[in-house]
Amino acid sequence: MKRLLVAVLGALLLAGGAARAEPVKIRFTLDWKLQGLHAWYYWAQEKGYFKAENLDVTIDQGEGSAATVTRIMSGVYDAGFGDINAVIQNAAVRPAETPVMVYMIYSKAPFALLTKADSPVKSVKDLAGTKLGAPAGGAAFKLLPLLAKANGLEYGSIAITQVAPNLQEQMLLQGQVNSIAVFSATSYMNLVALKLDPDKDFRWIFYSDAGIDLYSNGIMVSRKLANDSPEAVKGLLRAINRSIRETVENPDAAIAxxxxxxxxxxxDIEKRRLIYVYKSLIDTPEARQLGLGDISDARLDTAINLISEAFELPKKPAPAQVFDRAFLPPKADRVPPQVGP
Structure with a gap:
């Protein structure tokens, strides 16, 4: 009887200790300033989904999707929403410090060159001798050498002007640059907000149409978080995956x-951006086949080869150093919801 009592008391103490366990603190960086496409992170926070996973998540705005990688490598952030191609580049030189992608969101990359409809820039090769503007931390800019090489263009022939993220479209409109390297998800809606027609008044040259079919932004975590707190990473993804599904099904509530x-x-603009991004970049045929968050290993391997060659990386990182699906929720929970027109 005494042994039984001791066992019961011990179990109660263990249960109480578990209940009192401190939540895992995660400092999370976005890729950009707050937009509709970030709604699911705040939804997860406000609905208590992070808390339910015993997580204490702090969300900060970003400075570019490539900058997300360096922010995590600095140790200031534990996780973030950023560009997998920047992960590939850094994994080649600092594999132990480079974060790993654990949930792909943009199955189709939004990288594009944007120019006026009457511009002489009609193809990538036409960039030679022209002025191109882009933020230094933007992934579209970071990948420009790859785009140039794939199209037989000497990268040095482009006059690069570094611009503030919020001034890209204005500089193009004012004629200070001939084109800008952008995220379609951002610039398309910026033009709509300026009462312009993004399709009629401008020309879009998508990287994916110019020989560079890459993945783009997703959730990445530091090596330390992945190694020390794998259950926290799984919980983070469960919360975000649930919130992606709920926000696209309830866009008005998400934007409110x-x-x-x-x-x-x-x-109005951010609701339209949320739906535009989901339909054009997230709900792809591949995502419907593999589930939200997952990738094609063959496609990733091709992307690693392209980037390794274009940037003359000293070593080609292994796919496992770039993406790890071990933390993903079950496929049945990652079916992309179908939203209305």
């Missing part, structure tokens, strides 16, 4: 929640 965080956003 986002506006409570940032009252200055244009709710």
């Amino acid at each position: 929640l986002l506006a409570a965080k940032e009252p200055l956003i244009n709710k």
